[in-house]
Amino acid sequence: MMNKKNACGFGAGSMRVLVGALIPSALLMVLSAFAAAQTIPQNTTGRNPGTQVPPGATVPDATTAASQTTPQRRINFGAGYVSDGSFKFGEYNGLEKSGLFGIGNLDLSGGAPYDSKDTWRWRLQGSNLGLKNRYTSLEFGKQGKYEFRLAYNQILANTNDSFQTPYLGIGTDTLSLPTNWLVPVEPQKSATALNYRSLDPTIGAGSVYNSHGVLTAPTPAQLDTMAAVRAADLPDFRNVDLSLTRKRGEAEVLLSPNEKIDVPLSYKFEHKDGLKTVGGVNDRNTQDSALLPYRVNWDTDQASGAVNVKLKKLFLSLAYYGSFFHNNTEHMIWADPAVLGLTSAMAEEPSSQFHQFTATGSYKLSRDAKLVVVGSVGRGAQNQAFINPSLSNEGALQFGLPRSSLDGVVYTGLASAKFTAKHKKWEYIADFRFDDRDNRSPVDIYLFQDDASLKTGTSPFSGLYGLPTGLGTNTNIYNNRALSKATYKANGQAEYAISRSQFLTAGYSWERIDRHCTNSWITCEDAHLVNENTVRADYHKSRGTLTSRLEYAFSERRGDYNEDAFLAETPMANHIPASGATVSLYDYLKETGLTGFGPVAGLPAAPLTGDAAIFTPNNNTVAQAQYGTRNILNEIPGFRKYYVADRNRNHARAEFDLNGKDKITLHATGELDDDDYVNTKLGLKRRTWWAATIDASYTGSEDLVADVFYTYDNQRHFMAGDAYGSNSTATFVGRAGDTILDGPCFSTVADRNASAKIDPCLNFTHNDRDKIDTAGFTLRKKNLAANKLELAGEVMYTRARTLNAVTGGSYVNNPLALAAPAPVLPTGTSAVFYISAANWPITRNDQISIRPNFTYAISKSATLQGFYWYQRLMSSDWRYQALQYGAKPNFLPTSERSPSYKVNVAGLSLTWVF
């Protein structure tokens, strides 16, 4: 068919078709917009249980040459019903609310006939139109000349609908508390200190020990106080739905001015909007924390373009990629529920940009040999203004800032070369890769108070080394770190064809990672240089219907672990404190050979003197004030961070595939990863993961297909820790007679305290294990009822268990062991209990879904589709326990619950093919 051209250069006939297609689609979108804000459900194809395709994908086979060679146009519309609302069920599919919803999909295409000289074609697709997770795309162009693609994609991601909060101003950057808010207190414990337990009438009214060690019930006046708090505060808590909406628009162009040049261009715009929770902590009176409804209001633009030159043996490409993130909210301020009138502030994710240029060249050296070379440079920048210290009255930034913004810059680079060749029975791969992240952000000293904590004491660095006066012993004097990393990797591999059906592969790779920090006064990384060597072998056989494969790889990673890397954050560790010390902390550690942990010893026989008494009193860890930090930062000797620690890794994989020319196919895989952190005494010592799947398919005929699979997945993390204490000369708790300790390692408080740092009873282990079974079954039967009916169905089941086993124990003081005027404990009564660790409750998530559906051909151009979807989740997770009312003194309760649900969905739709 010859089409006349219009001014746009498109075929006029095609434009008519395009307009004709847009009208019904626009109508459909309008109709859908009136439907409930839900998305369509998915049904199955009878292959690979658990994957989903939209209804309408199954249409009658075209029977004529004309219909087979002409693109079909398809519109699918209908309605469905959801029985129960569930945010988790509707996490991504939009079916979070109960009630009616609309079904709408379309797939329209057209253009010049295949046998025309015209290459104009177009395609308009849409799913979930008019709904919250709609998708539409329009493609058009003249093949080989230019092609355009426009798309719009939206998703609603639901997090939680059981979250409660008393905060006002949700959706803005300032969260305030209602004017009637009363600081929750348990007056029988403290008349002023925050205690959310008072929000629960039963738990809050619990008895406490008075100063005489007598269990005392709250007085009527105290109960009245708590009742007043509950009356004022509880009504302030209300439900807030936590969800994010992502809207993304995409435009892509492929220009092909001739057969040797391509110019692909693309632009994507994305807006994310909604609420999620972040933890906010305050520390003026008592360290209290709240999960805050955090406003997300982000825009991201991504642009890319390239020029590809395609010659006979040579391919060259120069490409650009840019990403521009803009946070429309710079910070969040919230009211401290413990101290009325006090606010805290958090800096939000800073706006940033990233530009990257990539040059690629490949050259075909011969029919069987090829060289590919890539070079890439990038620049990421971030210069968001720092939060104004005056915006919050928490006093965290009372000493001023060294600069008004970071002016952060990170350069990235990649250089790689890959050579591949085949020669007779051999195939070779050799490649080298250099990857660099070079952080050139300026490094400065920042002075701050943690959270809202008030300054106490006088820092031994106050007024020295260019620092201002007035610094407290709990003032943090920190350097930022500009983390950089360069990775070198070389790899060689050879495959030998033992026979036409058997192949043996062997390979070796070497990797070196160089971590470093720009402008750091000391080596900043836990492992500066890490080398990893890997050998691997692979045997596979493919003969007839049978394919099998065995893979094995062993890696050995070793590095120069540095237990003093933490000092890079604390520049005062390189200066002598004004506390009588003669050297800096860093020099002291070098002189003594110690780490920040100090001596691995109990209380010294004689009191320490000189620098030792200042830096490691009582043989304890280095005193924080002596290097300008509020928190202990050091590591225990023998501790290793797993992502840089020495490691032996075994990887194995086996695969068996009976790909039937016959009715039955079988596929089985087994895979194992075992990471042994060989030189780690404390920290993650071993991670083991293995999984196995068996998948069988039965094809009784062209009309009958059944699939079933089962996967077992097992993951284990084993770590060891040490909850060491501080050596002290204290000999009792409460009164002088309260000295008995109930524990397996020590019998007296004095003995325990003298060896608190090396107390073996404080060693512990975590053994975290995931055990997950997944099974699926699908069945599809076509050509029933005089070839008009197709039935399909799917069952999916996941049984997931996370077990967190713990060994060890902790000390807790007997609450009756109190200072005078409380009495001394009765003879033989323990002043300190040793409480054994308990395994965490098992985290369970059991989910089953059953989804039968049918397709009935009403005519050659119309089919009726119906489906039913039952899904149930039985979930339990201990993380929610402390978020309930009355559970924790200093967590603002949110009442969030584990999202179990049971939902039924049914729908009916009509597909029209034309």
Added chain:
Amino acid sequence: MTAEVDRSLEGDKKCTLCHNEASGHVLAIYQTKHGVKGDSRTPGCQGCHGESVEHQGNPTKSPDVVFGAKSKHLSSVDARNETCLACHESSVLPRTHWSGSQHESHGVACADCHELHTNDQKVLNKLTQPEVCFQCHQNERAQFHRFSRHPILEGKVSCSDCHNPHGSTGPRLMVKNTITETCYTCHAEKRGPFLWEHAPVVEDCTNCHSPHGSNVMSLLKTRPPMLCQNCHTSDHAKGLYSGANLPNGAFVTGNGAIPLGAQSPTDQANGKSCLQCHSQVHGSNHPGGAKYNR
């Protein structure tokens, strides 16, 4: 394929005389980009299946190149891929990094994933792409049915959003040069650079996350505080946290020796655990956020 094959409709007729509308969906190739005869690059039947002289003379003989997975005459992976790469290695939608890539070296054929005789290629549709990938990546299929996952099954994220199955410059077939660069294509807010960077975050998101699915929130490999304690061992991070620290746990109630309410459920063991306060673990740009709590 050789340049001598007849790519025209006339050439195709040698095949479509027999392989006509009664032969399944063979003719549907003309709905696809490979069937647009106005484009001189389209291959025609013989462009992919070879000249197949013997097959033309004797239908019991197989064509030169057979793609049907269930055919007993299925051609070798090399023969099948060579056909596709004749155009796609460097001229049409170039697959520059295919050679030596994981899929290539594991014997994956282009036609294992791509169906050419349909205008609805499953692998090119985000909703149906997982069906194709899961045929081999079966353990990942199970992982995408876990409590915490990306919206792969709903077609809002596809495997190819993160992985380039044709080979790439990144590890694990990532579409970008590194894992973090790949993650930033959707999670640009975590890119920074931040004033206070968290080393494992900057290096590799998978140090803490299982992107294919997890039984605990936020796709974490294991949950806090255990996850955090794999790297942190000082101050309150050194503590032993266990079920005994939960409300009504043995620690809170003193093994029954201390009445309820005497002790507080330990902060680090409850709610979001460490993240209840250190919520900015991906990096902080607050001058007082060195400990990721601002």
